[in-house]
Amino acid sequence: PKPYVRTIPKLFEFLRAELGEEIELLHDVNERVPPVLAIQLAKELEPYLLFFLEDTFSTEDIGYFKHLRAQTSTPLSMGEFFNNPFEFVGLIKDRLIDFIRVHISQIGGLTPARKLAALCEFFAVRTAWHGPGDVSPVGHAANIHLDLATPNFGIQEGREFRQEEQDVFPGCPELRDGYYWSSDRPGLGIDLDEQACRKLDFVAVRCCAPHDMLLHQAPFDRMADHVLVAAFRHGANEPGQGRDVLVHGLFDLVEVVPDPGVGVVGGSNCIGVPGHDRIDEPGEPSGSGTRAL
Numbered sequence: 001p002k003p004y005v006r007t008i009p010k011l012f013e014f015l016r017a018e019l020g021e022e023i024e025l026l027h028d029v030n031e032r033v034p035p036v037l038a039i040q041l042a043k044e045l046e047p048y049l050l051f052f053l054e055d056t057f058s059t060e061d062i063g064y065f066k067h068l069r070a071q072t073s074t075p076l077s078m079g080e081f082f083n084n085p086f087e088f089v090g091l092i093k094d095r096l097i098d099f100i101r102v103h104i105s106q107i108g109g110l111t112p113a114r115k116l117a118a119l120c121e122f123f124a125v126r127t128a129w130h131g132p133g134d135v136s137p138v139g140h141a142a143n144i145h146l147d148l149a150t151p152n153f154g155i156q157e158g159r160e161f162r163q164e165e166q167d168v169f170p171g172c173p174e175l176r177d178g179y180y181w182s183s184d185r186p187g188l189g190i191d192l193d194e195q196a197c198r199k200l201d202f203v204a205v206r207c208c209a210p211h212d213m214l215l216h217q218a219p220f221d222r223m224a225d226h227v228l229v230a231a232f233r234h235g236a237n238e239p240g241q242g243r244d245v246l247v248h249g250l251f252d253l254v255e256v257v258p259d260p261g262v263g264v265v266g267g268s269n270c271i272g273v274p275g276h277d278r279i280d281e282p283g284e285p286s287g288s289g290t291r292a293l
Helices: 002-019 037-047 058-070 086-093 110-122 137-148 165-169 193-198
Strands: 027-030 052-054 076-078 175-176 179-181 201-203 204-206 214-216 242-247 252-258
Touching: 002 037, 037 052, 037 058, 058 076, 058 086, 086 110, 110 137, 137 179, 165 193
Parallel strands: 027 052, 052 076
Antiparallel strands: 175 179, 201 214, 204 252, 242 252
């Protein structure tokens, strides 16, 4: 951890010198360092005027936020790994963070997220819904609709959608000049084109980790970092050749379901596709497995 903590301030010193002060910069510690080093890092980053510093402490160490708040004016965000809205309450009411990082489906969906945002408004805490590359277009559409309905909106993490995704999910949010534009269709404004879906190859996977990593489209060359890149290159999509694949250390072991056919898989990292439900493996506890539909 120490080389990382020594290097990051030098990185931001370089970036500020190159970019000036008009460009907003953010950094995600991702709970990787001990609390004392995280406090040191936050203090050393203060001259570089970050938009926010994310996940400085692990969920087990959030008691350190009161010490950090007293020592730095760097804006702080937290919550990507929280599983319950009540985990945020103390940090919000004690004014220990400036942004909530919430994975909407992980804390229970749209309603708990909306209520949490309303609580934040009383304490001048803003939203920053979790929107990494492994979230489906449906999940991103849900994030953006919440943004539009939230007075204390802060910033939205997101990505551009490939043409194949836009074909399968008509109504994908559009990213233009740094702003997301939502569809004006009813509901979340997004749909599923099953005919377009059938033209593509999909593989169903089961993850032996807290997050089910789902909806993997082949080929994987253009998928975001930390999602399945190795499966097809190792022949794991061939019928009868299911095998374990190590995926960048983030999701532990991923079991590829042999000969899954064509379809869409839903799960904890996808808010869901209308008319498509998750299917459990026969003989396994509910929610433990996934298969292509």
